[in-house]
Amino acid sequence: MAVAGSxxxxxxxxxxxxxxxTLIVTYTNANYRNLRRKISVRFHDEWPKNTVLMTYFHxxxxxxxxxxxxxxxxxKGIVFDRDPNHYHNxxxxxxxMNHERFLYSNRLAYLIEVQQKTEDxxxxxxxxxxxxxxxxxxxxxxxxxxxxxxxxPTAMDMLxxxxxxxxxxDTSRDGSVNRNLFQDKTRYESxxxxxxxxxxxxxxxxxxxCSKSICEYVSSNLGIRISSNRSPDDNxxxxxxxxxxxxxxxxYDSSIIKLHYKNGAKFGLSHKNWGxxxxxxxxxxxxxxxxxxxxxxxxxGRLNELSASTKNKLYVxxxxxxxxxxxxxxxxAEQLIDSI
Amino acid sequence: xxxxISKIKLINYRRFRNYxxxxxxxxxxxxGDNEAGKSSILEAVDLVASGSIKRFESLGLDRLMNIDAxxxxxxGNRNFDNLPKILIELYLQGDFDFTMNGNNxxxxxxxxxxxxxxxxxxxxxxxxxSALYDxxxxxxxxxxxxxxxxxxxxxxxxxxxxxxxxxxxxxNMSTExxxxxxVKRMYxxxxxxxxxxxxxxxxxxxxxxxxxxxxxxxxxxxxxxPESNYAFGLKPVSDNSFEKxxxxxxxxxxxxxxxxxxxxxxxxxxxxxxxxDNVDVILIEEPENHLSQVNLRKLVNRVAAxxxxxxxxxxxxxxxxxxxxxxxxMIMHHQNTNNPxxxxxxxxxxxxxxxxxxxxxxxxxxxxxxxxxxxxxxxxILFEKFYASLAGHSPEDDNIHIMDIRGLSFKRxxxxxxxxxxxxxxxxxxxxxxxxxxxxxYRDYLGNNQIKVFYTRNNDHHTYEIVLYNENQExxxxxxxxxxxxxxxxxxxxxxxRILTSEEPINVPDYIKEAIEWIRG
Numbered sequence: 001m002a003v004a005g006s007x008x009x010x011x012x013x014x015x016x017x018x019x020x021x022t023l024i025v026t027y028t029n030a031n032y033r034n035l036r037r038k039i040s041v042r043f044h045d046e047w048p049k050n051t052v053l054m055t056y057f058h059x060x061x062x063x064x065x066x067x068x069x070x071x072x073x074x075x076k077g078i079v080f081d082r083d084p085n086h087y088h089n090x091x092x093x094x095x096x097m098n099h100e101r102f103l104y105s106n107r108l109a110y111l112i113e114v115q116q117k118t119e120d121x122x123x124x125x126x127x128x129x130x131x132x133x134x135x136x137x138x139x140x141x142x143x144x145x146x147x148x149x150x151x152x153p154t155a156m157d158m159l160x161x162x163x164x165x166x167x168x169x170d171t172s173r174d175g176s177v178n179r180n181l182f183q184d185k186t187r188y189e190s191x192x193x194x195x196x197x198x199x200x201x202x203x204x205x206x207x208x209x210c211s212k213s214i215c216e217y218v219s220s221n222l223g224i225r226i227s228s229n230r231s232p233d234d235n236x237x238x239x240x241x242x243x244x245x246x247x248x249x250x251x252y253d254s255s256i257i258k259l260h261y262k263n264g265a266k267f268g269l270s271h272k273n274w275g276x277x278x279x280x281x282x283x284x285x286x287x288x289x290x291x292x293x294x295x296x297x298x299x300x301g302r303l304n305e306l307s308a309s310t311k312n313k314l315y316v317x318x319x320x321x322x323x324x325x326x327x328x329x330x331x332x333a334e335q336l337i338d339s340i
Numbered sequence: 341x342x343x344x345i346s347k348i349k350l351i352n353y354r355r356f357r358n359y360x361x362x363x364x365x366x367x368x369x370x371x372g373d374n375e376a377g378k379s380s381i382l383e384a385v386d387l388v389a390s391g392s393i394k395r396f397e398s399l400g401l402d403r404l405m406n407i408d409a410x411x412x413x414x415x416g417n418r419n420f421d422n423l424p425k426i427l428i429e430l431y432l433q434g435d436f437d438f439t440m441n442g443n444n445x446x447x448x449x450x451x452x453x454x455x456x457x458x459x460x461x462x463x464x465x466x467x468x469x470s471a472l473y474d475x476x477x478x479x480x481x482x483x484x485x486x487x488x489x490x491x492x493x494x495x496x497x498x499x500x501x502x503x504x505x506x507x508x509x510x511x512n513m514s515t516e517x518x519x520x521x522x523v524k525r526m527y528x529x530x531x532x533x534x535x536x537x538x539x540x541x542x543x544x545x546x547x548x549x550x551x552x553x554x555x556x557x558x559x560x561x562x563x564x565x566p567e568s569n570y571a572f573g574l575k576p577v578s579d580n581s582f583e584k585x586x587x588x589x590x591x592x593x594x595x596x597x598x599x600x601x602x603x604x605x606x607x608x609x610x611x612x613x614x615x616x617d618n619v620d621v622i623l624i625e626e627p628e629n630h631l632s633q634v635n636l637r638k639l640v641n642r643v644a645a646x647x648x649x650x651x652x653x654x655x656x657x658x659x660x661x662x663x664x665x666x667x668x669x670m671i672m673h674h675q676n677t678n679n680p681x682x683x684x685x686x687x688x689x690x691x692x693x694x695x696x697x698x699x700x701x702x703x704x705x706x707x708x709x710x711x712x713x714x715x716x717x718x719x720x721i722l723f724e725k726f727y728a729s730l731a732g733h734s735p736e737d738d739n740i741h742i743m744d745i746r747g748l749s750f751k752r753x754x755x756x757x758x759x760x761x762x763x764x765x766x767x768x769x770x771x772x773x774x775x776x777x778x779x780x781x782y783r784d785y786l787g788n789n790q791i792k793v794f795y796t797r798n799n800d801h802h803t804y805e806i807v808l809y810n811e812n813q814e815x816x817x818x819x820x821x822x823x824x825x826x827x828x829x830x831x832x833x834x835x836x837x838r839i840l841t842s843e844e845p846i847n848v849p850d851y852i853k854e855a856i857e858w859i860r861g
Binding site for chain 1: 437438441442443444445448450462491492493494
């Protein structure tokens with residue numbers, strides 16, 4: 001179990017060896033690119049033989065589904081549909097795919113389970129790999145988490161790395177399946193411990209990226225425990241900015257990324273959404289815009305009361321900074337951007 | 341580790357409805373008559389390995405799709421799901437990664453392999469259904485599409501070859517295309533692991549042409565008036581110029597300057613040189629076509645000495661098949677529609693028998709649609725005369741093969757015949773007990789209407805000579821004197837020969853007559 005900026009990727013990359021046939025699965029495209037780059041660098045710009053890197057849905061579709069179900073199911077691909085029809089019976093094809101024969105991403109894992117191909121998948125993992133790594137494991141939820149639980153007993157070395165509070169993606173959600181998975185960290189961890197995993201909370205508990213004060217701020221205001229590896233001399237700060245000229249300066253400065261609650265992309269290149277930056281590690285100073293709900297909690301010092309999904313995204317945003325964090329009220333900032 | 345093919349499956353491809361070929365890991369000699377589909381097997385292997393949609397299309401879907409499958413479809417329930425598809429599957433053995441392994445094959449078995457699938461494109465389902473409805477004879481060839489994938493259902497193409505094959509096709513050897521294609525393939529296979537080497541070759545080739553223009557052509561271009569904008573040069577380099585220009589030499593002579601026969605030899609030799617290394621599977625089509633006996637023997641010795649790689653050779657030549665050991669023989673017969681016969685399919689004793697017997701026998705027998713098995717040379721000598729006196733022409737004209745099987749090994753041949761499905765008449769003596777020697781002995785084949793045993797029921801007429809004498813008493817007495825019957829029994833072949841050369845009309849014994857009528861059927 002890791003915290004933001006604690007060197008998860010470095011830890012994974014350092015655990016690789018060319019003698020060990022390794023499969024690495026990661027959830028987001030951003031992290032896929034990040035891992036790809038860092039692995040190449042570690043092996044002197046040459047991709048290590050015996051190492052395979054995939055995104056989660058590539059793993060699910062090409063590694064688990066296609067080899068055993070392509071001819072039987074005859075699907076054309078995956079579709080990331082937010083809310084596919086719940087009313088079909090799980091035995092009919094319509095439950096799993098749309099009229100164009102694209103599979104619903106959030107039910108694909110369940111389809112493999114229902115078709116009784118889990119054992120085949122486990123044998124396939126074991127046959128071709130010695131070591132199975134999942135990064136960003138906290139993003140595997142819904143029916144995918146059930147599937148993951150079925151894979152856990154496979155007789156091989158496994159390393160799952162994740163940050164419980166960075167759970168921000170809901171591509172896997174399907175109705176009430178595992179809805180409360182992220183309510184309780186202890187219970188979440190027990191699913192892994194129950195399958196023979198050793199829970200390591202210390203190795204990646206300190207952030208190399210965030211300074212002492214930022215870690216303290218997150219710990220005391222969001223209630224998410226994170227500490228810093230950086231020396232007290234190397235400190236940065238969180239500032240709330242109200243001065244209009246100062247806000248303008250920050251908005252103009254394209255080297256400072258502006259992180260919105262949502263719809264960041266419409267403001268241009270140096271704007272993104274909070275959760276979108278997960279896995280990214282190349283920002284110095286950052287600017288976090290507080291949406292009305294968050295703003296209100298902020299004023300009363302009750303950020304810990306935010307809903308879990310908002311709080312997690314804010315956590316991701318705040319912990320992107322190597323340098324300082326500037327907080328600005330979203331309403332003020334967006335009005336200024338419009339006037340510019 | 342080299343890759344070998346452990347099974348070839350062809351479904352609705354050319355003449356095969358559902359064909360399964362289990363090749364040997366080393367040499368496979370594919371024999372069969374002209375319509376048996378020997379070349380189709382080689383073509384199918386090469387096609388699947390190529391991963392080339394263009395090649396598939398150039399062969400023409402309407403020729404590749406089995407015509408019976410099309411007719412059956414058009415006379416049956418013409419809905420979308422029933423549309424036949426072409427499947428060619430190569431089950432492979434080798435050291436593969438996970439992208440080759442899965443159950444997307446006709447057996448739904450988890451294993452390594454690659455396949456070609458050609459089926460109606462479901463994107464056009466509506467158009468296809470309405471076209472089928474409009475015209476009862478229509479078949480929607482133009483809505484079919486082809487794809488290549490592994491058994492894990494990962495697509496592949498010529499750029500990501502899973503199986504390296506070389507086809508040496510001597511049937512159209514003389515064309516410039518086949519030599520170019522061969523040279524290009526060998527070049528690609530030699531440089532497969534080094535994209536940078538290939539790039540260097542191409543770039544140096546380009547530079548060489550450029551420097552030729554600036555150096556060798558400079559004085560020529562100096563004579564072109566400077567105020568005009570014209571200059572001489574070489575034709576522009578296209579992407580495949582280099583591959584078109586490259587050639588293989590033997591002792592400084594380009595192989596395309598050699599005779600067709602010699603080319604077959606060189607290509608085979610060159611391919612074998614790197615078998616198991618740069619080449620997994622070598623496909624050789626009828627090498628006897630352009631080779632002298634001497635060169636053919638050399639080639640066969642070269643193949644026999646080869647230890648690596650998997651070989652498929654189609655042939656009509658018994659020289660090839662006999663030199664390369666009978667276990668390697670794969671017999672394709674157009675009566676037998678499901679799989680070729682190899683000696684691995686027959687009982688151990690029968691396999692041993694054919695290993696010891698003259699090798700031509702099994703090949704001749706296997707290639708014939710209809711055969712008559714005789715017990716000895718004396719029957720054989722007169723048989724054509726019997727046949728002609730009934731039919732008015734020779735058995736060859738009816739494609740009937742007459743074989744003299746010494747040592748009463750009929751049952752060995754019948755075992756093969758059950759596998760092949762050819763029509764076989766056995767003509768035998770009753771040896772004084774027809775019940776035992778002619779009925780019970782062949783009890784196993786009673787239910788088989790392609791096999792029939794002919795004999796006489798008169799136990800006194802226990803051998804052929806006695807029957808022959810009784811039917812032609814006057815002629816025999818005239819030819820052989822008073823003790824004609826005894827003479828015939830102790831000089832069997834000589835007697836037969838003298839009857840034949842007498843050119844007298846002859847009465848055909850009844851059971852032989854029946855046999856001839858039955859086989860002509």
